[in-house]
Amino acid sequence: MNNKTIAELARGLRAGEFSSVELTQGYLERIRQFSVLNAYITVTAEQALAQAEAADKRLAAGTADLLTGIPVAQKDIFCTDGVKTSCGSKMLDNFISPYNATVVEKLNAAGAVMLGKSNMDEFAMGSSNETSFYGSVQNPWNVSCVPGGSSGGSAAAVAAGLTAGATGTDTGGSIRQPAAFCGITGLKPTYGRVSRYGMIAYASSLDQGGPMTRTAEDAAIMLQAMAGFDEKDSTSVDRPVPDYSSGLNQPLSGLKIGLPKEFFGEGLNGEIATVIETAVNEYRKLGAEVKEVSMPNLKHAIPAYYVIAPAECSANLSRFDGVRFGYRCDNPADLSDLYTRSRGETFGKEVKRRILIGTYALSAGYYDAYYLKAQKVRRLISDDFKSALAEVDVLMGPVSPTVAFGLGEKTGDPIQMYLSDIYTIAVNLAGLPAMSIPAGFVDGKPVGLQIIGNYFAEDRLLNVAHRYQMNTDWHKQVPKGFE
Amino acid sequence: MNSQWEVVIGLEIHAQLATKSKIFSGASTAYGAEPNTQACAVDLGLPGVLPVLNQEAVRMAVKFGLAIEAEIAPYSVFARKNYFYPDLPKGYQISQFELPIVGNGHLDIDLDGATKRIGVTRAHLEEDAGKSLHEDFHGLTGIDLNRAGTPLLEIVSEPDMRSAKEAVAYMRKLHELVRYLEICDGNMQEGSFRCDANVSVRPRGQAEFGTRAEIKNINSFRFVEKAINHEIERQIDLIESGGKVVQETRLYDANKDETRSMRGKEEANDYRYFPDPDLLPVEITEAFKDEVRATLPELPDAKKRRFIEQYGQDDESAATLTSSRQLADYYEALVEASGGEAKICTNWVTGDVLGALNKAGLEIGQCPVDAERLAGLLQRIADDTISGKIAKQVFEAMWQGQETADQIIESQGLKQITDTGAIEAIIDKIIADNPGQVEQYLGGKDKVFGFFVGQVMKEMQGKANPAEVNKILKTKLKR
Amino acid sequence: MSLTTDDVNKIAHLARLGVDIQDVDTYAHDLSGILDLVTQMSQLNTEGVAPMAHPMEQSQRLRPDRVTETNMREKFQAIAPQVEAGLYLVPKVIE
Structure with missing residues (x-):
C-alpha cells in the first residue's frame, strides 16, 4: 500500500479496498518504523486521523476530491495553524503558527490528510538537508548519503513510502535536486502559479512551492489542488488553472526538445551524461525532435543567484528578532543584545553566511556592483531561456552534476555545495517551470532528468514526463528495505 | 536674527492617509484602539505573510500629486528600508526610494503680502511604524503595533524656506491642502500630520549649503517655529564660537524648548534599500490619473481668488474663509440659502x-x-x-438650542417694532421727560441725539426699527 | 575580493547577528570565497540591460480599501516571548 501512487490510492479509496483512516494508520506506522531517516520534524498523528475520518465521510457521501483521504507531508516551511512550523531552525523551534499557508488551506479543502511536517534545510538554505536544526535526513537509497535539499525530508519521505505525496519549495533547485537524489518526481511551477502566502520566505523573487510525488500523474493531481490565484500574494498570477490530468496522455510526436550545450559541459559526471542521453533517446522513440541550443550566460547564474537570494534573505530574516514570536535569548542586557543574541544563538552557519553576504551586497557603496549587476545578469539569463524556448517546446538536461553525495562530504566547503546547483538555479532566476523525473541510476543512486518548459506550461511538462513514465519504469523503483 | 547668516530649511512632512484599512493589510486604521488589537498577521510581520497594496492609498497619493501640479510616475517601486527597531516588526520599512509615486511639484505660500513658491521634491508612499510606550514595565518598553502599516505620504520639500515663519506657512498650507483633498484628517495631536525639519545656516551670499541637522518630532505649528528658531540659534552660536555643525538627527523637546542629539539613531545609518520583491511596480495609467483628477475639489488658492472676485472679499477675509474646505462650503451655503448680500454673510x-x-x-x-x-x-x-443688535441675541439662543431664528423671535417677542404710532408715542414721552437734554440738543449739541436713540431703544427693549426711530426723532427735534 | 575580520564584524552588526569570536576568521574566509565567486559576473557586459526584479513583467494589483481583519491579539500573543497589558515587551528603548 505504501508504494502505491496517489492515483492508485484514490481508486482504492473509491473501490472501498481500504479507508483513509486505515491508509493513514499504515503510513503513521511506517513513519514510526523508519524514524531513523529523520524525514519528519513533526508528526501530527492525531490531527491526521481526524482528517482521515472526515475524508472517509466525504468519500462515502460522494463529495470527495481526487486528493480526499490521501496522506501528504507538508514541508515545514508552510505555516500550519496550531502546529509547530520550524522552517528547520532553532529560531522557530517554539513557533506554533497562528494561521495556515494558502497551500495548506487548499490541500485541506481538497481533503488531503496531513501526516506531519517534513524536514528541510534551515530556512530552505542548503542543498543537502544538512543545515537543518533537527539533523540531516538519510537518503533511502543509501543511508550514508544526503537526500538533497532543501526539501530533503519531503523527497526522502516519498521515496521511502512514508507519505503518498509531499509539498516542497524551490528557490534554486530545492524541489528538483532532492527529487533527483531520491528518485522521485518533483515539479517547480512557474513563479506566481502557487501562492507564497504562509510559505516562510527565503528569497521572495525566486521561491515557489510545488508537489513532490512518485509520478507525474500524481504531481498533476497535487498541483491541481495547490495552484491558483491568491489575493493575499501580490506576486500570484491571476490566470485560470488548466486541468493538469486531462492532457497527460497527449502523444509526443513533433515535440521539440532543446539540449542546452552548457548543461553538458565539464563538471558533469560522465555516467550521468549517459543516463540523460539515454532518456533523450527514449523521447526520440516517442516521436520527439531533438536539437542543441545555447544559453551563453548560464555560467553567470550561480554568481547572480548568490547575490540576489542572500540579499533578499538578509531582509526576509530580519523579522526574527525575538520580539513577537520565536526564540528570545535569556536576560538581554539591552535592545541590541536582544537582537544580536536571539539571532546569533539560533541561526546556523549557512543561514548566517547568507545573511552576511546579502547584508554586504546591499550596503552603501556596493549595491550597484552586486545587487544591481546581478539583476541585469538575471535579465540576460532570462533572455537566454526566452530565445531557447522560442525554438523548442522544452529544454532537457541533468538536474545535478552528481548523484547524491555522502553525508558530511561537502559541509566544509560551502562553495562546492553552491556549485552543485548549476543546472537548477538559472530556472529560478527566469521564473520558469521545471521538473525532475527519475531516469536511471549511477552507483545504485537515482539520476534525475530535468525538463524545463515555458511560462505556465506545467500541463505540457506533466504530459512530457508522464509519457516517459508510461514507457519506462525508473519511477517504479523502490529502495531496498522500503518495499 | 543675525543678518549675516542665511537660514536654509527643508521640511519632510508625514501625512497619514485617511484610508479605512492599512496600506498593505486589511486591518483597521482607526485611532485609539486597545494596544495590538488592530495589528493583524501582516502588520506583525509573522513568518510567511505578504503585503498587498491598498488602492485608496495610491489614489490619495495621486490626488495629492495632481493638486501640487507634480509629475506622477507612470511606474513607481516599493523598496525595503532596512533597520532594526522594536516598533518596526519586519526589520524593514516598506517605503519608496528611487522611484516615488509623486515627483516634482510645488506649493505657493503667502507671507506678509508676498507670494513665494516652495518646491516639492517628491512625495512617496510608505508604511507607518508602531509605537514604543515608555511607561515603566519593570524597566522594559511596551510595543503597540496598531499604528504599524498605516499608510503615510511623506512629502519632501526643496530647501527653499529661509525662515521659521516661512516653514510654518508652508506647513500650514500643506495642512490645509491635505484636508481639502480629504486625504488626511490633519490631526496633529494624534500624529496624523508630522513634521521633520532639515535646518542649516550659511553666511549670506555663500552658494553652498551649510551642514544640516534634522530635527524630528515637531508636531505642532507652534513647536515648528520654536524648534527651528532654537536650532538656528544653536548653529549660529556654534559656528561663531569656532565650532562646526555636524550632520545629525536631533530631537525637539517641547518641555525644555531645546533640541538634543539622537546619537543612537545615527550610528548605523546604512538602510540597504532595495526593491521589495513581494510587491510589483505600481503602474499609474493616464486613465487612472484622469479618474482621480475628476475628483479633485476646487483648491484653496483658486477658491480664494474666486471668493475675492465673486463675493467682493478682501484678501484677509478670503484667506480666512478658504482656510478649510468645510468653512468655505459653510460660507457658500449661507450665501446661497440667505439670498442676501455676500458682505453680510462674510x-x-x-x-x-x-x-x-x-x-x-x-x-x-x-x-x-x-x-x-x-x-x-x-x-x-x-x-x-429684527435689528442687527437683536440678531446677536437670537444667534446666541440658536447656538444653545435647536430652534430656528423665527421660533426664537416669536417666542421671545423680539420682532422689531416698525409701527410709527407706537414709536412716536414713546418718543413724545422721552422728549417730555428730558427737557434739559432737549435744550442742549437744540442749542447745537449734536451728540445728545445719541442719548435720545438710546433711551427709545431702551424703552422699547431694542425692538424698534432704528431707521424709523432716527427719522421720527429728527422730525420731532427739529431745530 | 577579500573581507577582513573587521568587515565581518561590521556586517554582523548591521545585521544584528551574533557571530562567535572564534568563528569570525572562518566567516571572513568563506565570505571572501563567495565574493570571489559572485564577482565573476563582472566579466559580463551588462551595459544597457534593464535590471530584472521579478520573473513576471506585471504591475502591482491593488486591493480595495476594506477592513477584513478582526482582533486576534490573544492568539498572536500566545506565541510571544514577553507581553504585558497587550503590549510586546522589549528592553528599554532609549531615544
Missing part, C-alpha cells in the same frame, strides 16, 4: 460664527448653527424683522 461668518467656535473650541464641522439656520436669521435682518 461679516457674520468671520465675526460671530468663528468667534463663537473659537470660544467653544469647536471646528466648523461641529458648529451648532448650520448654514441654513443662520440664513434664516440673516433673512430676518434683511427684511427688518
Whole structure:
C-alpha cells in the first residue's frame, strides 16, 4: 500500500479496498518504523486521523476530491495553524503558527490528510538537508548519503513510502535536486502559479512551492489542488488553472526538445551524461525532435543567484528578532543584545553566511556592483531561456552534476555545495517551470532528468514526463528495505 | 536674527492617509484602539505573510500629486528600508526610494503680502511604524503595533524656506491642502500630520549649503517655529564660537524648548534599500490619473481668488474663509440659502460664527448653527424683522438650542417694532421727560441725539426699527 | 575580493547577528570565497540591460480599501516571548 501512487490510492479509496483512516494508520506506522531517516520534524498523528475520518465521510457521501483521504507531508516551511512550523531552525523551534499557508488551506479543502511536517534545510538554505536544526535526513537509497535539499525530508519521505505525496519549495533547485537524489518526481511551477502566502520566505523573487510525488500523474493531481490565484500574494498570477490530468496522455510526436550545450559541459559526471542521453533517446522513440541550443550566460547564474537570494534573505530574516514570536535569548542586557543574541544563538552557519553576504551586497557603496549587476545578469539569463524556448517546446538536461553525495562530504566547503546547483538555479532566476523525473541510476543512486518548459506550461511538462513514465519504469523503483 | 547668516530649511512632512484599512493589510486604521488589537498577521510581520497594496492609498497619493501640479510616475517601486527597531516588526520599512509615486511639484505660500513658491521634491508612499510606550514595565518598553502599516505620504520639500515663519506657512498650507483633498484628517495631536525639519545656516551670499541637522518630532505649528528658531540659534552660536555643525538627527523637546542629539539613531545609518520583491511596480495609467483628477475639489488658492472676485472679499477675509474646505462650503451655503448680500454673510461668518467656535473650541464641522439656520436669521435682518443688535441675541439662543431664528423671535417677542404710532408715542414721552437734554440738543449739541436713540431703544427693549426711530426723532427735534 | 575580520564584524552588526569570536576568521574566509565567486559576473557586459526584479513583467494589483481583519491579539500573543497589558515587551528603548 505504501508504494502505491496517489492515483492508485484514490481508486482504492473509491473501490472501498481500504479507508483513509486505515491508509493513514499504515503510513503513521511506517513513519514510526523508519524514524531513523529523520524525514519528519513533526508528526501530527492525531490531527491526521481526524482528517482521515472526515475524508472517509466525504468519500462515502460522494463529495470527495481526487486528493480526499490521501496522506501528504507538508514541508515545514508552510505555516500550519496550531502546529509547530520550524522552517528547520532553532529560531522557530517554539513557533506554533497562528494561521495556515494558502497551500495548506487548499490541500485541506481538497481533503488531503496531513501526516506531519517534513524536514528541510534551515530556512530552505542548503542543498543537502544538512543545515537543518533537527539533523540531516538519510537518503533511502543509501543511508550514508544526503537526500538533497532543501526539501530533503519531503523527497526522502516519498521515496521511502512514508507519505503518498509531499509539498516542497524551490528557490534554486530545492524541489528538483532532492527529487533527483531520491528518485522521485518533483515539479517547480512557474513563479506566481502557487501562492507564497504562509510559505516562510527565503528569497521572495525566486521561491515557489510545488508537489513532490512518485509520478507525474500524481504531481498533476497535487498541483491541481495547490495552484491558483491568491489575493493575499501580490506576486500570484491571476490566470485560470488548466486541468493538469486531462492532457497527460497527449502523444509526443513533433515535440521539440532543446539540449542546452552548457548543461553538458565539464563538471558533469560522465555516467550521468549517459543516463540523460539515454532518456533523450527514449523521447526520440516517442516521436520527439531533438536539437542543441545555447544559453551563453548560464555560467553567470550561480554568481547572480548568490547575490540576489542572500540579499533578499538578509531582509526576509530580519523579522526574527525575538520580539513577537520565536526564540528570545535569556536576560538581554539591552535592545541590541536582544537582537544580536536571539539571532546569533539560533541561526546556523549557512543561514548566517547568507545573511552576511546579502547584508554586504546591499550596503552603501556596493549595491550597484552586486545587487544591481546581478539583476541585469538575471535579465540576460532570462533572455537566454526566452530565445531557447522560442525554438523548442522544452529544454532537457541533468538536474545535478552528481548523484547524491555522502553525508558530511561537502559541509566544509560551502562553495562546492553552491556549485552543485548549476543546472537548477538559472530556472529560478527566469521564473520558469521545471521538473525532475527519475531516469536511471549511477552507483545504485537515482539520476534525475530535468525538463524545463515555458511560462505556465506545467500541463505540457506533466504530459512530457508522464509519457516517459508510461514507457519506462525508473519511477517504479523502490529502495531496498522500503518495499 | 543675525543678518549675516542665511537660514536654509527643508521640511519632510508625514501625512497619514485617511484610508479605512492599512496600506498593505486589511486591518483597521482607526485611532485609539486597545494596544495590538488592530495589528493583524501582516502588520506583525509573522513568518510567511505578504503585503498587498491598498488602492485608496495610491489614489490619495495621486490626488495629492495632481493638486501640487507634480509629475506622477507612470511606474513607481516599493523598496525595503532596512533597520532594526522594536516598533518596526519586519526589520524593514516598506517605503519608496528611487522611484516615488509623486515627483516634482510645488506649493505657493503667502507671507506678509508676498507670494513665494516652495518646491516639492517628491512625495512617496510608505508604511507607518508602531509605537514604543515608555511607561515603566519593570524597566522594559511596551510595543503597540496598531499604528504599524498605516499608510503615510511623506512629502519632501526643496530647501527653499529661509525662515521659521516661512516653514510654518508652508506647513500650514500643506495642512490645509491635505484636508481639502480629504486625504488626511490633519490631526496633529494624534500624529496624523508630522513634521521633520532639515535646518542649516550659511553666511549670506555663500552658494553652498551649510551642514544640516534634522530635527524630528515637531508636531505642532507652534513647536515648528520654536524648534527651528532654537536650532538656528544653536548653529549660529556654534559656528561663531569656532565650532562646526555636524550632520545629525536631533530631537525637539517641547518641555525644555531645546533640541538634543539622537546619537543612537545615527550610528548605523546604512538602510540597504532595495526593491521589495513581494510587491510589483505600481503602474499609474493616464486613465487612472484622469479618474482621480475628476475628483479633485476646487483648491484653496483658486477658491480664494474666486471668493475675492465673486463675493467682493478682501484678501484677509478670503484667506480666512478658504482656510478649510468645510468653512468655505459653510460660507457658500449661507450665501446661497440667505439670498442676501455676500458682505453680510462674510461679516457674520468671520465675526460671530468663528468667534463663537473659537470660544467653544469647536471646528466648523461641529458648529451648532448650520448654514441654513443662520440664513434664516440673516433673512430676518434683511427684511427688518429684527435689528442687527437683536440678531446677536437670537444667534446666541440658536447656538444653545435647536430652534430656528423665527421660533426664537416669536417666542421671545423680539420682532422689531416698525409701527410709527407706537414709536412716536414713546418718543413724545422721552422728549417730555428730558427737557434739559432737549435744550442742549437744540442749542447745537449734536451728540445728545445719541442719548435720545438710546433711551427709545431702551424703552422699547431694542425692538424698534432704528431707521424709523432716527427719522421720527429728527422730525420731532427739529431745530 | 577579500573581507577582513573587521568587515565581518561590521556586517554582523548591521545585521544584528551574533557571530562567535572564534568563528569570525572562518566567516571572513568563506565570505571572501563567495565574493570571489559572485564577482565573476563582472566579466559580463551588462551595459544597457534593464535590471530584472521579478520573473513576471506585471504591475502591482491593488486591493480595495476594506477592513477584513478582526482582533486576534490573544492568539498572536500566545506565541510571544514577553507581553504585558497587550503590549510586546522589549528592553528599554532609549531615544
